[in-house]
Amino acid sequence: MMVEEIVMKIKFDQLVETFEEILKSRGVKEETAHIAALNFARTSADGVYSHGVNRFPRVIEYLDKGVIDGNAEPECVFAAGALERWDGHMGLGNVNAAKAMDRACDLAKIHGIGIVAIGNTNHWMRGGDYGWQAAGRGCIGICWTNTTPNMPAWGGLEPKIGNNPLILSVPVSDGNHVVVDMAMSQFAYGKIELARMKGEMLPVPGGWDTDGNITKDPAEIEKTHRVLPVGYWKGSGLSIVLDLVAAVLSGKNSVTDIGRKYEEEVGLSQVLIAIDPEAAGTREDTDRIVKNVVDDIKASTPEKEGGSIFYPGEIEIRTRKDHMENGIPVLEEVWEKIQNLKK
């Protein structure tokens, strides 16, 4: 990022087609390739480049190495009413998660609430996508994943816990859903790297320095690999319990297991919950309730003159609108790399 970067604008459909073609060239069947391609394209369309276009080459690398099985189908291995336990058979994580959330929504339409716990799955890319998906089906979505150990537990030195992203979404009938998507670390490693490359400090403390002090210096944090949980001891505790719920309900890997078993971040456990406000008899009130809250929050006096207060998901909605009209920014270097993945 110290060199000048050339940014291209690629149309959404072209991104999808390119991803599909490359996935199919690795033997991934059409339907699976389409679901995966849409997920990568939507993620960049929403401005989360790290888990969209920029991440695509690594997933192809994992397919080529065989640590992801591009033709695995997720399978329901245990069903009891509104709860299902699935085995992801080490397939494409974003496809598995999309299918699991779709099934959770089906279950919610029947039982009011539905839950799918999936084990032996892989990185789901941007977790927020499954929140938007549930909301798109008129459901409240709640989902989380575990990860490789990448953060110390509060009071400890070694990375023992995951940053385990948690997503909650609330549907609004015009499609402008409210979606929060938060990892349990204050900053992603990618954000820390970017700040270091730009020679900037982080806006708030993000980890520990080599003297054991909490710091905003990204270069120091990269040396210690000790990133800070959101809310210090609080995010550490939440991370641990999210992991336990995912591991217990899937019957598969905890963060601890993932760290011990695999070189790469694979074999993850996830929980996908959908709740249907229709079943609560409150579907008709939802838009009014959301609008009332959102309007009030946005009417806050800004801390900084001329500042704006955003509700969760609002920035993604604006970014998406712009990108769907004007194309999605892709680094020329990344786009070339992707072209070279074609067979």
Add this chain to the structure above:
Amino acid sequence: MMVEEIVMKIKFDQLVETFEEILKSRGVKEETAHIAALNFARTSADGVYSHGVNRFPRVIEYLDKGVIDGNAEPECVFAAGALERWDGHMGLGNVNAAKAMDRACDLAKIHGIGIVAIGNTNHWMRGGDYGWQAAGRGCIGICWTNTTPNMPAWGGLEPKIGNNPLILSVPVSDGNHVVVDMAMSQFAYGKIELARMKGEMLPVPGGWDTDGNITKDPAEIEKTHRVLPVGYWKGSGLSIVLDLVAAVLSGKNSVTDIGRKYEEEVGLSQVLIAIDPEAAGTREDTDRIVKNVVDDIKASTPEKEGGSIFYPGEIEIRTRKDHMENGIPVLEEVWEKIQNLKK
């Protein structure tokens, strides 16, 4: 807290009897008084004095003023499979929440997962209690409440959002469950007050000072009433969506509504979810999975020599054991106040 305090040790059963007697003297019927009394006593037994013994007089004040209806029975107003919507009829918040979580567990035993959304209810005291309750029934518990507006949304000045405590619990067969109970503010106002009285700084930043800077100084935060969300923008976003889900599913008050309608923190909305690992077919694996994770976390090298790494709920378990054997510490001043509530 600047004067010397005299601490008494009261036995758990004596606390329960005292609370019951006082509640019954306000016309609260026996069963309701018993559930409420147990909740207050358990909360102090676990070391959360602020929402146990110390909070009891305020609840009696609210009963006497009529803002809490001691004889209201929570009512299921809409049921659809695994989801129920309840009206708390402005009854005792801890009794309503205990009954709602109990029902969520019943639903989980039938459907694998169960959810009760309750509106028109009151402060549930310590939210963790409902996590312990679900775990005591062999279920994973997930629950949260909204609150009065007590925190600014990220980027804003006025308190517009709630600190909306979120609880998750995982059952372990020996009763040493894993429970995380976290408000969306970094510190409770009570903790900030205590630090100011002791003349101490907070251990990490807790809010804003009068110059608009983030600070550890409790006296400054008390002046601005601007407390910091956990993880800055992240906790702000999570707080907003937790509130929306509770308001939408209960069809009742959001944080915004509570702030506009009431002088006191009443008329709250809550969500109580239970999930039965038995329904996932993983009940037998739960203890092993939890032990594996907990052992690994506790084996971290402590940041400070001689330090310990605790898992969520561990400190409560230790405190409870000590207090059940040796009595629960109660300030003499508070105990006298409580005796004076007897009629």
